[in-house]
Amino acid sequence: MAEAVIEFRDVSYHLSDGRAILRNLNLEVQRGEILVLLGRSGSGKTTALKLVNRLLGTPRGELLVDGRPSRDWDVIQLRRHIGYAIQDVGLFPHFTVESNIGLVPTIENWPKDKIAQRVANLIKLVGLKGDVASRYPHQLSGGQRQRVGVARALAADPPILLMDEPFGALDPLTRTDLQREFLSLQQKLAKTVLFVTHDLREAMLLGSRIALLEEGSLVSLSSRKDFLASPDPLVKKYVEAFGTVVELFGQRGTP
Amino acid sequence: MNFWHFVAQNKFEISDLTVEHLTMVGISTLLAVAVGIPLGILITRRPSLQKPVIAAANIVQTIPSLALFGFLLPAPWIGDRAGRLAVLALTLYALLPLIRNTYTGIQGVDRAVVEAARGMGLTDWQLLYKVELPLAASVILAGVRVAIVISIGLATIAAAIGAGGLGELIFRGLAMVNNDVILAGAIPAALMALAADTFLGWLEKRLAPPRAA
Numbered sequence: 001m002a003e004a005v006i007e008f009r010d011v012s013y014h015l016s017d018g019r020a021i022l023r024n025l026n027l028e029v030q031r032g033e034i035l036v037l038l039g040r041s042g043s044g045k046t047t048a049l050k051l052v053n054r055l056l057g058t059p060r061g062e063l064l065v066d067g068r069p070s071r072d073w074d075v076i077q078l079r080r081h082i083g084y085a086i087q088d089v090g091l092f093p094h095f096t097v098e099s100n101i102g103l104v105p106t107i108e109n110w111p112k113d114k115i116a117q118r119v120a121n122l123i124k125l126v127g128l129k130g131d132v133a134s135r136y137p138h139q140l141s142g143g144q145r146q147r148v149g150v151a152r153a154l155a156a157d158p159p160i161l162l163m164d165e166p167f168g169a170l171d172p173l174t175r176t177d178l179q180r181e182f183l184s185l186q187q188k189l190a191k192t193v194l195f196v197t198h199d200l201r202e203a204m205l206l207g208s209r210i211a212l213l214e215e216g217s218l219v220s221l222s223s224r225k226d227f228l229a230s231p232d233p234l235v236k237k238y239v240e241a242f243g244t245v246v247e248l249f250g251q252r253g254t255p
Numbered sequence: 256m257n258f259w260h261f262v263a264q265n266k267f268e269i270s271d272l273t274v275e276h277l278t279m280v281g282i283s284t285l286l287a288v289a290v291g292i293p294l295g296i297l298i299t300r301r302p303s304l305q306k307p308v309i310a311a312a313n314i315v316q317t318i319p320s321l322a323l324f325g326f327l328l329p330a331p332w333i334g335d336r337a338g339r340l341a342v343l344a345l346t347l348y349a350l351l352p353l354i355r356n357t358y359t360g361i362q363g364v365d366r367a368v369v370e371a372a373r374g375m376g377l378t379d380w381q382l383l384y385k386v387e388l389p390l391a392a393s394v395i396l397a398g399v400r401v402a403i404v405i406s407i408g409l410a411t412i413a414a415a416i417g418a419g420g421l422g423e424l425i426f427r428g429l430a431m432v433n434n435d436v437i438l439a440g441a442i443p444a445a446l447m448a449l450a451a452d453t454f455l456g457w458l459e460k461r462l463a464p465p466r467a468a
Contacts, residue, residue, distance in 0.1 A: 051375055079376030090371030093464045094389050103385075104375050153374070162374075172358045 003030035005192040007051055010061035013047055013216075020057065021047045023216045034186060034193040036207035038200065044216040045196045049162050053195065056091050063223075065160070069089060083153030083191070087165040089145050090136040097123070097148050098133040104156045122151040127181055143174040150182065154189070161193045167202065179205050200215060200242040202229075212238070265439065271423070273443050276420035279338065280411060280447075281407045283345035287402055291350045292395065295357025296383065305358065312351040320344065320409055324327035324416045341420075342415035348409055349402035356398025360391030360429040393463040407448040411440065 006029040013022040022044045027037045035149060037045040050056045051063055054075050063070045069105060070118040091100050098119050099106075101123075105115045105169055123133060126147040137145055147164060153161060167175045167182075183199045184205055186193060203210050220232045228239055262269060264393025298312050300304040318326070328334045333343050364387050372386050388395075414422025 055370065055373060076376045076378055078376060082374075084374030086367060086371060086374070088365075088367030089429075090365065090369075091384060092368060092369035092372070092390075093365075103377075107377070107381060138465050149371075152371075215464065 003031045004064070005031050005066060006194060007064040007067075008048070008061070009064070011043075011048070011051065011059045011063050011227075012061055013051060013056065013059040013183075021216050022051075024061070025216075025218055025220065027211055027218065029192055029194050030208075031192050032190045033208035034195055034205040034206050036210045037194065037196045038203045038207075038210055039197055039213035043166075043213040043217075044090075045198075045214075046164055046214050049164055050196060051195050052162055053079050053084060053118065070142075075096060076238050080108070080156055081158050081160065083158040083161040085146075085149050085161070085166040087155040088169045089149040089153070089166075091145055091148055093137050096134050096136055097140070100137070101150055101152045101155050103152070105180045109157060118155065119151075122154055125154070125185065126151045126254070142170055143178060146170060146178060150178075150185075154191075159192060161191045163193060164196045165198070165218075168197070168199070175202075182206065257300070258438055262439055269439055269443065270423075271441070272419060272421050272423055273447070274374040276407070276410055276444065277447065279341050279345060279418065279420055280403065283342045283406055283410075284349060286342070287349035287353055288399065290346070291353025291398075291402075292357050294350075294391075295354045296361065298354070298358055299361045299387075300302075300379075301347045306390065308354060311353075312354050314395070315347045316351045320348070320411070320412050321415060323411070328416075330382070337416045337418040340416060341410065341418035344413070345406045345409060349406055352398040352401040352405070353395075356401075357391065357395050357397050360394030360398075363394060364390045370424045390464050393459045396455060396459045396462055400452060403451045403455065404448050407444055407451065411444055440468055 002004060006027075008025045008027040011022060011025045012071075014020050026043075027035075027048075037048060039045045047071075048080075051059050052065065052070065054070060058071055065073065065078060065081070073081075092103070095103070101122055102115045102119045105118060119133065122165060128144060128147050129150075132140065132144060132148075137148070141193070141241060142146065149166065153163075167178050167214065170178065175244070178224065179202060197204060197206075204227070207224050207227075209221065209223050211218055212227075212232070214234055219234050220230050222230060227235065228238075294308060298308050324340060327340050327343055330340075330343075333339050334356055368386060368390070369382065372382050374450075377385065410420050411422035411425055414426050420446045421440040425437050428434065428436030428438075428440065
């Protein structure tokens with residue numbers, strides 16, 4: 001029986017000037033799935049994501065995390081319950097890789113040896129070599145930085161991950177590597193993931209389900225398998241823009 | 256009587272005045288740091304206060320120093336002693352570079368870094384002392400450096416209200432039309448400013464966050 005970990009119930013979000021960024025969004029993210037929010041710039045996908053960990057103001061409607069309204073959570077507890085990875089990574093330039101990954105465990109007062117062990121495990125888990133631990137972010141390549149970003153998001157073992165185009169700034173080869181590795185990582189860890197992208201290929205590769213947003217409204221929500229067959233004109237436009245169905249579907253093989 | 260002769264004859268007075276000068280600058284800088292940095296942080300958190308605070312600090316900066324000493328004279332307790340008055344005036348002048356650089360330094364921290372920190376669940380306080388202040392440290396220190404160099408120069412004028420310091424020699428030299436006496440006050444003040452500038456400049460570089468080569 002599927003269990004909703006994140007639930008948007010009629011969620012709307014307006015800027016202070018009254019402009020609607022999200023309109024009546026209804027969406028459930030099930031435990032252990034990767035739900036992809038697909039949409040072009042300005043579609044409201046990032047806004048939807050940032051409402052979950054309350055980086056934006058309070059929306060209208062109800063947003064539940066683990067069955068509890070997000071506004072009832074202590075905001076710090078809520079955020080530590082949720083891993084967060086973004087396109088610009090935002091590694092702390094004055095911390096080593098090790099300290100970047102270990103920051104949340106450190107402020108949660110884990111014992112030192114447990115942190116060291118956890119960091120070493122995570123570095124291996126995201127496909128980095130142990131010798132990066134003592135380096136600073138500016139000494140890493142873009143792909144390495146993003147791996148560190150993912151490791152940092154996983155540090156305190158949060159059950160939920162929010163990812164905002166985490167692989168968007170990488171070259172196509174590195175991006176594909178990271179996408180595949182993330183997929184197999186996710187199969188191991190079974191996190192609940194809300195993943196934002198504008199890239200249909202990425203959505204098709206990673207998503208268990210795909211939610212298409214346009215101008216703040218949910219246009220289509222379906223499993224990866226059914227998405228391409230959707231009669232919705234916007235979906236068709238997307239598919240046209242990204243190439244043939246076969247080519248896209250072939251990336252991950254049969255589901 | 257040449258310059259070196261004057262210095263040799265008055266070395267105790269010159270060193271006393273130098274210490275007095277340093278004390279005024281030191282105390283006023285500490286006070287300005289204690290007020291200016293928190294104010295700079297405050298206006299990054301309350302954007303509506305940013306304009307009025309910076310404007311107020313700017314206005315203080317435009318008041319001619321002699322006039323400011325005069326304005327502060329009637330103030331209770333402060334006005335009783337010239338030394339206090341000088342320290343207060345120097346503190347007020349040092350505020351602008353401190354407030355402005357603290358604000359600029361924190362605003363200049365990469366938005367993605369701040370967003371990631373918030374998203375990870377750092378509290379406001381943790382964000383400030385683990386991320387923003389360390390990353391803004393070199394910019395804030397540049398403000399301290401400017402403040403100190405300004406103060407060392409301005410403190411010479413404090414002698415006009417009898418607060419002592421190396422300005423004593425400068426004003427005396429002016430009255431006596433004796434360049435050697437003026438230099439005996441001006442040179443140590445200049446050296447002090449140079450030394451402070453060099454040391455803080457070095458420290459600023461040390462504290463700059465690592466960047467891509």
